[in-house]
Amino acid sequence: MSVSAEKIASLIDMTEALRTVDDETWGFYAFSADFLNNRIPDEKKHEMIRKSIACGENCADRVMKEAGDSSPSTIVRQLGLEVIENDFPMTGNRKVFAQFTPPKQIEIFKDPLKRYESLLARASEQQASLLIPLQEIYNLVLGHEIYHYIEECNADTIYSRAEKYTLWRFFGFHYNTTVNALGEIAGMAFSRKLNHVAYSPFLLDVLLFFDYDEEQASAIFQKIMHMKEHI
Structure with a gap:
Protein backbone atom coordinates (compact mmCIF):
# COMPACT_ATOMS: atom_id res chain seq x y z
CA MET A 1 0.00 0.00 0.00
CA SER A 2 1.49 3.36 -1.03
CA VAL A 3 1.84 6.29 1.35
CA SER A 4 -1.03 8.16 -0.31
CA ALA A 5 -3.24 5.06 -0.09
CA GLU A 6 -2.42 4.73 3.60
CA LYS A 7 -3.34 8.39 4.13
CA ILE A 8 -6.64 7.92 2.36
CA ALA A 9 -7.41 4.78 4.38
CA SER A 10 -6.71 6.74 7.57
CA LEU A 11 -8.99 9.55 6.44
CA ILE A 12 -11.76 7.07 5.65
CA ASP A 13 -11.48 5.54 9.12
CA MET A 14 -11.68 8.94 10.78
CA THR A 15 -14.59 10.02 8.58
CA GLU A 16 -16.59 6.93 9.48
CA ALA A 17 -15.93 7.46 13.20
CA LEU A 18 -16.78 11.17 13.04
CA ARG A 19 -20.12 10.41 11.39
CA THR A 20 -21.17 8.75 14.66
CA VAL A 21 -20.34 11.67 16.97
CA ASP A 22 -23.42 13.04 18.75
CA ASP A 23 -24.56 16.66 18.88
CA GLU A 24 -23.63 17.17 22.53
CA THR A 25 -20.03 16.20 21.80
CA TRP A 26 -19.84 18.54 18.83
CA GLY A 27 -21.27 21.29 20.98
CA PHE A 28 -18.57 20.83 23.60
CA TYR A 29 -16.00 20.71 20.81
CA ALA A 30 -17.24 24.12 19.63
CA PHE A 31 -17.06 25.46 23.17
CA SER A 32 -13.46 24.22 23.50
CA ALA A 33 -12.42 26.95 21.02
CA ASP A 34 -14.41 29.68 22.78
CA PHE A 35 -12.65 32.02 25.20
CA LEU A 36 -15.61 31.57 27.58
CA ASN A 37 -15.17 27.80 27.71
CA ASN A 38 -13.81 27.69 31.25
CA ARG A 39 -16.23 30.33 32.50
CA ILE A 40 -19.48 28.59 31.58
CA PRO A 41 -20.58 25.58 33.69
CA ASP A 42 -21.19 22.32 31.84
CA GLU A 43 -24.88 22.30 32.80
CA LYS A 44 -25.31 25.70 31.15
CA LYS A 45 -23.39 24.50 28.08
CA HIS A 46 -25.78 21.58 27.64
CA GLU A 47 -28.72 23.99 27.67
CA MET A 48 -27.01 26.39 25.24
CA ILE A 49 -26.11 23.56 22.86
CA ARG A 50 -29.69 22.27 22.72
CA LYS A 51 -31.10 25.76 22.13
CA SER A 52 -28.49 26.57 19.47
CA ILE A 53 -29.23 23.38 17.54
CA ALA A 54 -32.97 24.08 17.68
CA CYS A 55 -32.28 27.64 16.54
CA GLY A 56 -30.29 26.48 13.52
CA GLU A 57 -32.76 23.78 12.53
CA ASN A 58 -35.82 26.02 12.88
CA CYS A 59 -34.06 28.72 10.88
CA ALA A 60 -33.33 26.20 8.11
CA ASP A 61 -36.99 25.15 8.02
CA ARG A 62 -38.09 28.77 7.59
CA VAL A 63 -35.54 29.50 4.89
CA MET A 64 -36.39 26.38 2.89
CA LYS A 65 -40.10 27.17 3.13
CA GLU A 66 -39.61 30.75 1.99
CA ALA A 67 -37.20 29.81 -0.81
CA GLY A 68 -39.16 26.77 -1.94
CA ASP A 69 -35.78 25.08 -2.24
CA SER A 70 -32.99 23.77 -0.01
CA SER A 71 -30.12 24.33 -2.44
CA PRO A 72 -27.57 26.70 -0.86
CA SER A 73 -26.75 28.20 -4.26
CA THR A 74 -30.43 28.97 -4.89
CA ILE A 75 -30.84 30.48 -1.44
CA VAL A 76 -27.72 32.62 -1.95
CA ARG A 77 -29.24 34.05 -5.14
CA GLN A 78 -32.62 34.70 -3.54
CA LEU A 79 -31.00 36.48 -0.61
CA GLY A 80 -28.86 38.58 -2.93
CA LEU A 81 -25.59 37.39 -1.39
CA GLU A 82 -22.29 37.78 -3.19
CA VAL A 83 -20.06 34.70 -3.17
CA ILE A 84 -16.40 35.18 -3.97
CA GLU A 85 -13.64 32.58 -4.01
CA ASN A 86 -9.94 32.95 -3.36
CA ASP A 87 -6.92 30.66 -3.44
CA PHE A 88 -5.11 31.92 -0.37
CA PRO A 89 -3.53 29.00 1.49
CA MET A 90 -4.72 28.25 5.00
CA THR A 91 -1.94 29.08 7.46
CA GLY A 92 -1.15 27.86 10.97
CA ASN A 93 -3.69 25.79 12.91
CA ARG A 94 -6.64 28.08 12.24
CA LYS A 95 -9.28 26.05 10.42
CA VAL A 96 -11.10 28.64 8.32
CA PHE A 97 -12.80 27.45 5.15
CA ALA A 98 -15.06 30.44 4.51
CA GLN A 99 -16.20 33.67 6.11
CA PHE A 100 -19.16 36.00 5.99
CA THR A 101 -18.47 39.74 5.75
CA PRO A 102 -21.39 42.13 6.30
CA PRO A 103 -23.46 43.25 4.68
CA LYS A 104 -23.75 40.51 2.02
CA GLN A 105 -20.47 38.87 1.09
CA ILE A 106 -19.46 35.23 1.54
CA GLU A 107 -15.85 34.34 0.85
CA ILE A 108 -14.96 30.72 0.12
CA PHE A 109 -11.34 29.65 0.56
CA LYS A 110 -10.61 27.28 -2.30
CA ASP A 111 -7.25 25.91 -1.18
CA PRO A 112 -8.56 23.40 1.40
CA LEU A 113 -11.21 22.28 -1.09
CA LYS A 114 -8.57 21.77 -3.78
CA ARG A 115 -6.41 19.76 -1.41
CA TYR A 116 -9.36 17.55 -0.51
CA GLU A 117 -10.18 17.16 -4.20
CA SER A 118 -6.61 16.00 -4.76
CA LEU A 119 -7.03 13.35 -2.06
CA LEU A 120 -10.21 12.13 -3.74
CA ALA A 121 -8.39 11.97 -7.08
CA ARG A 122 -5.71 9.72 -5.57
CA ALA A 123 -8.30 7.42 -4.03
CA SER A 124 -9.67 4.35 -5.70
CA GLU A 125 -13.31 4.40 -6.78
CA GLN A 126 -14.24 2.27 -3.77
CA GLN A 127 -12.30 4.52 -1.37
CA ALA A 128 -13.79 7.68 -2.82
CA SER A 129 -17.30 6.27 -2.31
CA LEU A 130 -16.59 6.11 1.43
CA LEU A 131 -15.59 9.76 1.64
CA ILE A 132 -17.80 12.85 1.43
CA PRO A 133 -18.20 14.21 -2.12
CA LEU A 134 -16.54 17.54 -2.86
CA GLN A 135 -19.78 19.27 -3.92
CA GLU A 136 -21.46 18.20 -0.69
CA ILE A 137 -18.61 19.72 1.31
CA TYR A 138 -18.83 22.96 -0.69
CA ASN A 139 -22.58 23.15 -0.01
CA LEU A 140 -22.04 22.52 3.70
CA VAL A 141 -19.50 25.33 3.91
CA LEU A 142 -21.77 27.67 1.96
CA GLY A 143 -24.79 26.76 4.08
CA HIS A 144 -22.94 27.60 7.26
CA GLU A 145 -22.09 31.08 5.99
CA ILE A 146 -25.69 31.67 4.90
CA TYR A 147 -26.62 31.16 8.55
CA HIS A 148 -24.15 33.81 9.64
CA TYR A 149 -25.82 36.25 7.21
CA ILE A 150 -29.24 35.46 8.67
CA GLU A 151 -27.78 35.75 12.17
CA GLU A 152 -26.40 39.19 11.35
CA CYS A 153 -29.76 40.35 10.00
CA ASN A 154 -31.57 39.18 13.14
CA ALA A 155 -28.95 39.91 15.77
CA ASP A 156 -31.42 41.24 18.33
CA THR A 157 -33.75 38.25 18.23
CA ILE A 158 -31.98 35.13 16.97
CA TYR A 159 -30.91 32.91 19.86
CA SER A 160 -27.27 32.41 18.91
CA ARG A 161 -26.66 36.16 18.96
CA ALA A 162 -29.27 37.37 21.46
CA GLU A 163 -28.20 34.96 24.21
CA LYS A 164 -25.68 36.66 26.50
CA TYR A 165 -23.44 35.43 29.27
CA THR A 166 -22.57 37.61 32.26
CA LEU A 167 -18.80 37.76 32.26
CA TRP A 168 -18.45 39.76 35.48
CA ARG A 169 -20.41 41.65 38.11
CA PHE A 170 -19.06 44.43 40.32
CA PHE A 171 -21.43 46.11 42.75
CA ALA A 186 -26.40 26.84 15.20
CA GLY A 187 -24.68 27.37 11.84
CA MET A 188 -23.68 23.71 11.63
CA ALA A 189 -27.21 22.58 12.54
CA PHE A 190 -28.62 24.95 9.93
CA SER A 191 -26.28 23.69 7.20
CA ARG A 192 -26.84 20.05 8.09
CA LYS A 193 -30.60 20.41 7.72
CA LEU A 194 -30.32 22.54 4.58
CA ASN A 195 -28.13 19.90 2.94
CA HIS A 196 -30.07 16.89 4.25
CA VAL A 197 -27.06 15.11 5.76
CA ALA A 198 -27.08 12.99 8.91
CA TYR A 199 -23.62 13.90 10.18
CA SER A 200 -22.41 17.20 11.64
CA PRO A 201 -20.49 19.54 9.33
CA PHE A 202 -18.09 20.03 12.25
CA LEU A 203 -16.23 16.98 10.93
CA LEU A 204 -14.88 19.19 8.13
CA ASP A 205 -12.40 20.50 10.69
CA VAL A 206 -10.64 17.16 10.32
CA LEU A 207 -11.35 16.37 6.67
CA LEU A 208 -10.28 19.69 5.19
CA PHE A 209 -7.30 20.10 7.53
CA PHE A 210 -6.00 16.57 6.91
CA ASP A 211 -3.91 17.30 3.82
CA TYR A 212 -2.25 20.30 5.49
CA ASP A 213 -1.10 18.48 8.60
CA GLU A 214 -2.06 14.83 9.01
CA GLU A 215 -0.59 14.65 12.51
CA GLN A 216 -2.51 17.69 13.73
CA ALA A 217 -5.72 16.52 12.05
CA SER A 218 -5.32 13.19 13.85
CA ALA A 219 -4.84 15.04 17.14
CA ILE A 220 -8.10 16.95 16.54
CA PHE A 221 -9.81 13.65 15.76
CA GLN A 222 -8.52 12.07 18.98
CA LYS A 223 -9.68 15.09 20.97
CA ILE A 224 -13.20 14.77 19.55
CA MET A 225 -13.38 11.03 20.19
CA HIS A 226 -12.12 11.54 23.74
CA MET A 227 -14.88 14.08 24.30
CA LYS A 228 -17.41 11.62 22.93
CA GLU A 229 -16.41 9.07 25.57
CA HIS A 230 -16.28 11.46 28.53
CA ILE A 231 -19.10 14.00 28.14
Whole structure:
Protein backbone atom coordinates (compact mmCIF):
# COMPACT_ATOMS: atom_id res chain seq x y z
CA MET A 1 0.00 0.00 0.00
CA SER A 2 1.49 3.36 -1.03
CA VAL A 3 1.84 6.29 1.35
CA SER A 4 -1.03 8.16 -0.31
CA ALA A 5 -3.24 5.06 -0.09
CA GLU A 6 -2.42 4.73 3.60
CA LYS A 7 -3.34 8.39 4.13
CA ILE A 8 -6.64 7.92 2.36
CA ALA A 9 -7.41 4.78 4.38
CA SER A 10 -6.71 6.74 7.57
CA LEU A 11 -8.99 9.55 6.44
CA ILE A 12 -11.76 7.07 5.65
CA ASP A 13 -11.48 5.54 9.12
CA MET A 14 -11.68 8.94 10.78
CA THR A 15 -14.59 10.02 8.58
CA GLU A 16 -16.59 6.93 9.48
CA ALA A 17 -15.93 7.46 13.20
CA LEU A 18 -16.78 11.17 13.04
CA ARG A 19 -20.12 10.41 11.39
CA THR A 20 -21.17 8.75 14.66
CA VAL A 21 -20.34 11.67 16.97
CA ASP A 22 -23.42 13.04 18.75
CA ASP A 23 -24.56 16.66 18.88
CA GLU A 24 -23.63 17.17 22.53
CA THR A 25 -20.03 16.20 21.80
CA TRP A 26 -19.84 18.54 18.83
CA GLY A 27 -21.27 21.29 20.98
CA PHE A 28 -18.57 20.83 23.60
CA TYR A 29 -16.00 20.71 20.81
CA ALA A 30 -17.24 24.12 19.63
CA PHE A 31 -17.06 25.46 23.17
CA SER A 32 -13.46 24.22 23.50
CA ALA A 33 -12.42 26.95 21.02
CA ASP A 34 -14.41 29.68 22.78
CA PHE A 35 -12.65 32.02 25.20
CA LEU A 36 -15.61 31.57 27.58
CA ASN A 37 -15.17 27.80 27.71
CA ASN A 38 -13.81 27.69 31.25
CA ARG A 39 -16.23 30.33 32.50
CA ILE A 40 -19.48 28.59 31.58
CA PRO A 41 -20.58 25.58 33.69
CA ASP A 42 -21.19 22.32 31.84
CA GLU A 43 -24.88 22.30 32.80
CA LYS A 44 -25.31 25.70 31.15
CA LYS A 45 -23.39 24.50 28.08
CA HIS A 46 -25.78 21.58 27.64
CA GLU A 47 -28.72 23.99 27.67
CA MET A 48 -27.01 26.39 25.24
CA ILE A 49 -26.11 23.56 22.86
CA ARG A 50 -29.69 22.27 22.72
CA LYS A 51 -31.10 25.76 22.13
CA SER A 52 -28.49 26.57 19.47
CA ILE A 53 -29.23 23.38 17.54
CA ALA A 54 -32.97 24.08 17.68
CA CYS A 55 -32.28 27.64 16.54
CA GLY A 56 -30.29 26.48 13.52
CA GLU A 57 -32.76 23.78 12.53
CA ASN A 58 -35.82 26.02 12.88
CA CYS A 59 -34.06 28.72 10.88
CA ALA A 60 -33.33 26.20 8.11
CA ASP A 61 -36.99 25.15 8.02
CA ARG A 62 -38.09 28.77 7.59
CA VAL A 63 -35.54 29.50 4.89
CA MET A 64 -36.39 26.38 2.89
CA LYS A 65 -40.10 27.17 3.13
CA GLU A 66 -39.61 30.75 1.99
CA ALA A 67 -37.20 29.81 -0.81
CA GLY A 68 -39.16 26.77 -1.94
CA ASP A 69 -35.78 25.08 -2.24
CA SER A 70 -32.99 23.77 -0.01
CA SER A 71 -30.12 24.33 -2.44
CA PRO A 72 -27.57 26.70 -0.86
CA SER A 73 -26.75 28.20 -4.26
CA THR A 74 -30.43 28.97 -4.89
CA ILE A 75 -30.84 30.48 -1.44
CA VAL A 76 -27.72 32.62 -1.95
CA ARG A 77 -29.24 34.05 -5.14
CA GLN A 78 -32.62 34.70 -3.54
CA LEU A 79 -31.00 36.48 -0.61
CA GLY A 80 -28.86 38.58 -2.93
CA LEU A 81 -25.59 37.39 -1.39
CA GLU A 82 -22.29 37.78 -3.19
CA VAL A 83 -20.06 34.70 -3.17
CA ILE A 84 -16.40 35.18 -3.97
CA GLU A 85 -13.64 32.58 -4.01
CA ASN A 86 -9.94 32.95 -3.36
CA ASP A 87 -6.92 30.66 -3.44
CA PHE A 88 -5.11 31.92 -0.37
CA PRO A 89 -3.53 29.00 1.49
CA MET A 90 -4.72 28.25 5.00
CA THR A 91 -1.94 29.08 7.46
CA GLY A 92 -1.15 27.86 10.97
CA ASN A 93 -3.69 25.79 12.91
CA ARG A 94 -6.64 28.08 12.24
CA LYS A 95 -9.28 26.05 10.42
CA VAL A 96 -11.10 28.64 8.32
CA PHE A 97 -12.80 27.45 5.15
CA ALA A 98 -15.06 30.44 4.51
CA GLN A 99 -16.20 33.67 6.11
CA PHE A 100 -19.16 36.00 5.99
CA THR A 101 -18.47 39.74 5.75
CA PRO A 102 -21.39 42.13 6.30
CA PRO A 103 -23.46 43.25 4.68
CA LYS A 104 -23.75 40.51 2.02
CA GLN A 105 -20.47 38.87 1.09
CA ILE A 106 -19.46 35.23 1.54
CA GLU A 107 -15.85 34.34 0.85
CA ILE A 108 -14.96 30.72 0.12
CA PHE A 109 -11.34 29.65 0.56
CA LYS A 110 -10.61 27.28 -2.30
CA ASP A 111 -7.25 25.91 -1.18
CA PRO A 112 -8.56 23.40 1.40
CA LEU A 113 -11.21 22.28 -1.09
CA LYS A 114 -8.57 21.77 -3.78
CA ARG A 115 -6.41 19.76 -1.41
CA TYR A 116 -9.36 17.55 -0.51
CA GLU A 117 -10.18 17.16 -4.20
CA SER A 118 -6.61 16.00 -4.76
CA LEU A 119 -7.03 13.35 -2.06
CA LEU A 120 -10.21 12.13 -3.74
CA ALA A 121 -8.39 11.97 -7.08
CA ARG A 122 -5.71 9.72 -5.57
CA ALA A 123 -8.30 7.42 -4.03
CA SER A 124 -9.67 4.35 -5.70
CA GLU A 125 -13.31 4.40 -6.78
CA GLN A 126 -14.24 2.27 -3.77
CA GLN A 127 -12.30 4.52 -1.37
CA ALA A 128 -13.79 7.68 -2.82
CA SER A 129 -17.30 6.27 -2.31
CA LEU A 130 -16.59 6.11 1.43
CA LEU A 131 -15.59 9.76 1.64
CA ILE A 132 -17.80 12.85 1.43
CA PRO A 133 -18.20 14.21 -2.12
CA LEU A 134 -16.54 17.54 -2.86
CA GLN A 135 -19.78 19.27 -3.92
CA GLU A 136 -21.46 18.20 -0.69
CA ILE A 137 -18.61 19.72 1.31
CA TYR A 138 -18.83 22.96 -0.69
CA ASN A 139 -22.58 23.15 -0.01
CA LEU A 140 -22.04 22.52 3.70
CA VAL A 141 -19.50 25.33 3.91
CA LEU A 142 -21.77 27.67 1.96
CA GLY A 143 -24.79 26.76 4.08
CA HIS A 144 -22.94 27.60 7.26
CA GLU A 145 -22.09 31.08 5.99
CA ILE A 146 -25.69 31.67 4.90
CA TYR A 147 -26.62 31.16 8.55
CA HIS A 148 -24.15 33.81 9.64
CA TYR A 149 -25.82 36.25 7.21
CA ILE A 150 -29.24 35.46 8.67
CA GLU A 151 -27.78 35.75 12.17
CA GLU A 152 -26.40 39.19 11.35
CA CYS A 153 -29.76 40.35 10.00
CA ASN A 154 -31.57 39.18 13.14
CA ALA A 155 -28.95 39.91 15.77
CA ASP A 156 -31.42 41.24 18.33
CA THR A 157 -33.75 38.25 18.23
CA ILE A 158 -31.98 35.13 16.97
CA TYR A 159 -30.91 32.91 19.86
CA SER A 160 -27.27 32.41 18.91
CA ARG A 161 -26.66 36.16 18.96
CA ALA A 162 -29.27 37.37 21.46
CA GLU A 163 -28.20 34.96 24.21
CA LYS A 164 -25.68 36.66 26.50
CA TYR A 165 -23.44 35.43 29.27
CA THR A 166 -22.57 37.61 32.26
CA LEU A 167 -18.80 37.76 32.26
CA TRP A 168 -18.45 39.76 35.48
CA ARG A 169 -20.41 41.65 38.11
CA PHE A 170 -19.06 44.43 40.32
CA PHE A 171 -21.43 46.11 42.75
CA GLY A 172 -24.26 47.35 40.53
CA PHE A 173 -22.34 46.89 37.30
CA HIS A 174 -22.13 43.87 35.05
CA TYR A 175 -20.80 42.98 31.62
CA ASN A 176 -22.71 40.68 29.27
CA THR A 177 -21.13 39.19 26.17
CA THR A 178 -22.20 37.04 23.27
CA VAL A 179 -20.92 33.45 23.09
CA ASN A 180 -19.22 32.75 19.76
CA ALA A 181 -19.68 28.99 20.05
CA LEU A 182 -23.46 29.34 19.83
CA GLY A 183 -23.30 30.77 16.30
CA GLU A 184 -21.00 27.96 15.21
CA ILE A 185 -23.25 25.29 16.67
CA ALA A 186 -26.40 26.84 15.20
CA GLY A 187 -24.68 27.37 11.84
CA MET A 188 -23.68 23.71 11.63
CA ALA A 189 -27.21 22.58 12.54
CA PHE A 190 -28.62 24.95 9.93
CA SER A 191 -26.28 23.69 7.20
CA ARG A 192 -26.84 20.05 8.09
CA LYS A 193 -30.60 20.41 7.72
CA LEU A 194 -30.32 22.54 4.58
CA ASN A 195 -28.13 19.90 2.94
CA HIS A 196 -30.07 16.89 4.25
CA VAL A 197 -27.06 15.11 5.76
CA ALA A 198 -27.08 12.99 8.91
CA TYR A 199 -23.62 13.90 10.18
CA SER A 200 -22.41 17.20 11.64
CA PRO A 201 -20.49 19.54 9.33
CA PHE A 202 -18.09 20.03 12.25
CA LEU A 203 -16.23 16.98 10.93
CA LEU A 204 -14.88 19.19 8.13
CA ASP A 205 -12.40 20.50 10.69
CA VAL A 206 -10.64 17.16 10.32
CA LEU A 207 -11.35 16.37 6.67
CA LEU A 208 -10.28 19.69 5.19
CA PHE A 209 -7.30 20.10 7.53
CA PHE A 210 -6.00 16.57 6.91
CA ASP A 211 -3.91 17.30 3.82
CA TYR A 212 -2.25 20.30 5.49
CA ASP A 213 -1.10 18.48 8.60
CA GLU A 214 -2.06 14.83 9.01
CA GLU A 215 -0.59 14.65 12.51
CA GLN A 216 -2.51 17.69 13.73
CA ALA A 217 -5.72 16.52 12.05
CA SER A 218 -5.32 13.19 13.85
CA ALA A 219 -4.84 15.04 17.14
CA ILE A 220 -8.10 16.95 16.54
CA PHE A 221 -9.81 13.65 15.76
CA GLN A 222 -8.52 12.07 18.98
CA LYS A 223 -9.68 15.09 20.97
CA ILE A 224 -13.20 14.77 19.55
CA MET A 225 -13.38 11.03 20.19
CA HIS A 226 -12.12 11.54 23.74
CA MET A 227 -14.88 14.08 24.30
CA LYS A 228 -17.41 11.62 22.93
CA GLU A 229 -16.41 9.07 25.57
CA HIS A 230 -16.28 11.46 28.53
CA ILE A 231 -19.10 14.00 28.14
